[in-house]
Amino acid sequence: MADSLIDLRSDTVTRPTPGMREAMATAEVGDDVYGEDPTVTALEAEVAALFGHEAALFAPSGSMANQIALQLVVPPANELLCDADAHVVTYEIGAAAAYGGISSRTWPAVGADIDPDVIAAMIRPDGYFAVPTRAIAVEQTHNRGGGGVIPLATLRELRRVADDAQLALHCDGARIWHAHVADGVPLTEYGQIFDTMSVCLSKGLGAPVGSLVVGSAEKIERARLIRKRMGGGMRQVGILAAAGRYALAHHVERLAEDHAKAARLAEAIAPFGVLATTARTNIVPLDLSKSPLDAHELAAAAREAGLLISVLGPRTARLVTHMDVDDAGIDRAIEVLTGVLRA
């Protein structure tokens, strides 16, 4: 990727900073499959404590962390409820069914605007005549839902729904940090609501790789076994855990800057009628249904002018701000987009 291109496709495109590389280079390591990598152990303890949970487990990707968590809370041939746009059923390539034998049923895609009553009405009880629901998964922030943040009050209401039906609640918290920074909700408050969480260090926090499953000590012990079965046992992986620890120490509070950049981008293109919703965090969703350009045409024209954006559908696209695009880069992106949309 030429450095002159401004890349707003995703917040996963960031590269480790010199400080992060230094932390990686000097990390103490050991064989983590033997449980002997001190940097991994420290990261796991730190993340568990951040969410007020007993334990956490380092995993190579957000997808694997989600799928380990789902296998913890939904036995084979039982059901998961989530929304139709959830990452777990959109981008994880059928993993819940393929690896966990999990049957997934979805509520219509509403991003972060979930209605606990609608979800409650979908729950199927135990019995031999229907697939029993065992867990509900939500996404915070919601990726395809334009970075939307589910309000804490709604999550508490959903917890009540789950408790009434004795279901587990999972959070795909790949960008839970963004929700924490946007709404000021302490991470421990989020932690209290969920039985299992997956959180990512490589979505906006700048680490090259790494996610964690968070839960009770008993669940994380089982998670370790599931991770190994899925081929996710890693050896001297403290090098990567060090990047994650560095990211947590240095790159969480600065997400406010990425949110401000997204708001500035959204404001600048609002007059062109292509915004899908207000940008609340670092994702700016574009709805091109009334635009003369479709998503591929917009992306191609932007690329020609040095800006990369994501195409999500024929008439939907997405811009994501992150630490590798500074204010000058956002100015340039605004120039490109307004130029293309005006033409």
Ligand SMILES: Cc1ncc(COP(=O)(O)O)c(C=O)c1O
């Ligand atoms: C909401 C959400 N969950 C999970 C993931 C999966 O992460 P990974 O790409 O590390 O598997 C992503 C990736 O972008 C995501 O946006």
